[in-house]
């Protein structure tokens with residue numbers, strides 16, 4: 001019936017290999033700058049994979065995902081700072097510089113934050129939902145700015161990149177590979193989720209919430225769980241990005257960041273498995289290629305975005321791989 | 328008569344000054360098809376919305392299987408066994424016919440908080456769903472997205488979804504609307520058999536279908552039940568002839 005490898009699967013494989021091959025080649029040629037660029041792509045893509053669960057599958061246009069991205073970043077920063085200064089965390093707990101522990105903390109912190117934020121925001125829909133998620137994120141942003149203990153407006157440096165068992169995270173290529181591995185893991189998770197019963201309910205909630213209610217599944221609960229999972233994945237990406245930059249600042253929590261994540265997804269193709277990857281590649285490439293010529297590279301990005309919204313609703317992936325079919 | 332599955336008492340609902348439901352009392356007993364007829368704007372769909380929980384009443388009670396439905400949302404009522412179809416088809420448009428039915432089977436099997444097993448490889452979802460599609464003659468269109476189905480096929484799909492819920496009562500809002508004479512005939516035959524599975528509250532404009540199917544008929548005009556009884560009583564009811572049947576002849 002179906003070809004062995006669908007067109008979309010082929011496109012996905014090409015994108016995945018491209019993102020892997022470029023830093024490998026760059027590293028071999030001694031061009032670590034490109035390795036860092038590719039790491040940035042992988043992490044923005046991972047953050048967007050998280051958002052894609054809420055936005056792409058659930059149709060929940062969260063304009064506050066920077067809150068979770070930044071929260072994850074601060075989890076890494078705060079843990080590193082405490083460990084560096086040998087200060088215990090709350091309740092005398094030792095801070096850890098082990099990334100798996102930090103990721104767990106980042107994910108849990110984001111889950112705990114997303115639960116009440118989602119529970120309130122999901123009472124509304126459409127533009128109100130967008131505004132409420134934005135408002136929550138802005139509250140966290142201003143809180144970070146005005147809290148001097150962790151750098152306030154100036155941000156928080158991470159003097160030594162946190163560690164991962166068996167990997168030297170200080171080498172650009174090994175850190176890229178670690179981030180790439182996490183991106184693949186995120187994509188696998190997204191795929192399982194999308195194709196599962198939960199994913200079916202979530203996508204039905206986007207297409208027609210009344211229909212979902214009529215069969216006995218309450219859209220609110222499904223959306224809330226999706227929102228929380230989505231925030232947790234974005235949070236882990238934030239922790240990884242803070243470690244890449246060895247720095248975390250309130251700008252990671254700002255609404256520009258939320259907008260950037262949404263733009264990535266729209267560019268790449270919302271709801272598509274590799275939409276965030278395609279979007280992040282395009283976005284960072286643009287930033288890099290045009291950003292060196294003109295400060296106004298975002299103007300061109302805006303034009304492309306306009307083109308996508310007007311003529312290619314499915315984003316880059318929709319353009320290359322055609323429309324999505326559901327069983 | 329056996330204990331009613333559904334009991335509606337003194338139900339009221341206003342939209343501003345408009346009394347769409349104005350003190351309605353209604354029962355649905357096991358094994359019956361209870362037809363609800365009335366002119367356009369009489370408040371039939373509003374009543375279906377109130378029973379299924381997509382609208383909240385201003386006053387009055389709805390008891391289903393002896394349980395007060397007050398405060399239960401639509402999903403909770405559906406889980407208790409109230410299945411409805413919509414006057415204007417309401418489907419997950421991007422999903423295939425099959426996946427629309429699978430959603431109902433999935434809901435019936437319990438929690439949707441299952442994250443790993445792919446639904447399209449889950450025979451416990453696919454097989455019963457195909458069976459439902461076969462019952463409404465839609466099996467050959469199983470993989471077509473709901474948005475690409477014809478009007479009549481969408482109506483059939485609505486019935487298949489309601490059926491898949493294995494409900495204790497059906498609320499069907501004009502299932503024949505817009506179906507051709509052939510579709511109407513086969514659906515009439517189908518609904519005739521369906522009453523054995525669960526009683527049906529049937530809103531319908533097609534009088535031939537109503538007279539062929541109904542055990543009882545209630546007539547709604549301006550939000551009030553002006554007459555209720557056996558088919559012959561209603562057919563000859565003077566007020567009904569004046570208020571309703573007269574208009575359509």
Ligand SMILES: Nc1ncnc2c1ncn2[C@@H]1O[C@H](COP(=O)(O)OP(=O)(O)OP(=O)(O)O)[C@@H](O)[C@H]1O
Pocket residue numbers: 342345347365366367368369370371372373374414
């Ligand atoms: N949400 C609403 N807000 C305001 N008025 C409404 C609303 N829903 C229905 N109405 C009004 O209530 C009245 C009853 O509408 P309803 O849809 O229940 O009628 P109906 O008997 O189903 O008619 P039809 O046979 O045309 O389907 C109509 O006058 C309608 O305009």
Ligand SMILES: [Mg+2]
Pocket residue numbers: 371372373414500
């Ligand atoms: Mg109606």
